[in-house]
Amino acid sequence: xxxxxxxQAMSVKLREAVNKANWDESNNVSTNHSFRKLIEQNxxxxxxxxxxxxxxxxxxxxxDADGNCIQYGVETYDARRIxxxxxxxxxxxxxxxxxxxxxxxxxxxxxxxxxxxxxxVARFKVKAIEKIDGLSDMELRKYVDPxxxxxxxxxxxxKSAAHICDVETSGLPDDFLxxxxxxxxxxxxxxxxxxxxxxx
Numbered sequence: 001x002x003x004x005x006x007x008q009a010m011s012v013k014l015r016e017a018v019n020k021a022n023w024d025e026s027n028n029v030s031t032n033h034s035f036r037k038l039i040e041q042n043x044x045x046x047x048x049x050x051x052x053x054x055x056x057x058x059x060x061x062x063x064d065a066d067g068n069c070i071q072y073g074v075e076t077y078d079a080r081r082i083x084x085x086x087x088x089x090x091x092x093x094x095x096x097x098x099x100x101x102x103x104x105x106x107x108x109x110x111x112x113x114x115x116x117x118x119x120x121v122a123r124f125k126v127k128a129i130e131k132i133d134g135l136s137d138m139e140l141r142k143y144v145d146p147x148x149x150x151x152x153x154x155x156x157x158x159k160s161a162a163h164i165c166d167v168e169t170s171g172l173p174d175d176f177l178x179x180x181x182x183x184x185x186x187x188x189x190x191x192x193x194x195x196x197x198x199x200x
Contacts, residue, residue, distance in 0.1 A: 009108035013182030041173040046111035048197040051079035079116040095165040097139040099158035105131040120172045124164035
């Protein structure tokens, strides 16, 4: 559940936005970001991970019974297929290391959301974030299909990884605040090209 410390760990602009939403709600103005609404929607400091915008072709990879990485033909992966891989990997294995571009190890993060075209499709609990240079073969083998994770275009950009578990795919919030702007992510945070956005 959201705690006051969660909000204190985020930006001044975001805290001001929550305070304004609390004031609006106390004056019977509809809001989606009051402390009460944040708790109802189970929102905590989170990373919004934006899935790819266009389908991409990758050489299909998998691990055999001996732990060797083997390659198949080229296959096309769209945002839905990649999100389903992550969701199903957590459902099958209970937890997963999800690689992140940039170093998020010093950020206060409790959740990870997968977004497709600006809509959240999955929420995970984040146990911890570690600074890393890449995922081990053991960590990659937890993916039901590691192809999009070990694809050469992205794998060298990973600087940290979120240890995720407890996936939810329904009843997700329909709006969030961007940490930097303190505004709805649909008015600011999702406008840029960054694949990861810090939100509440």
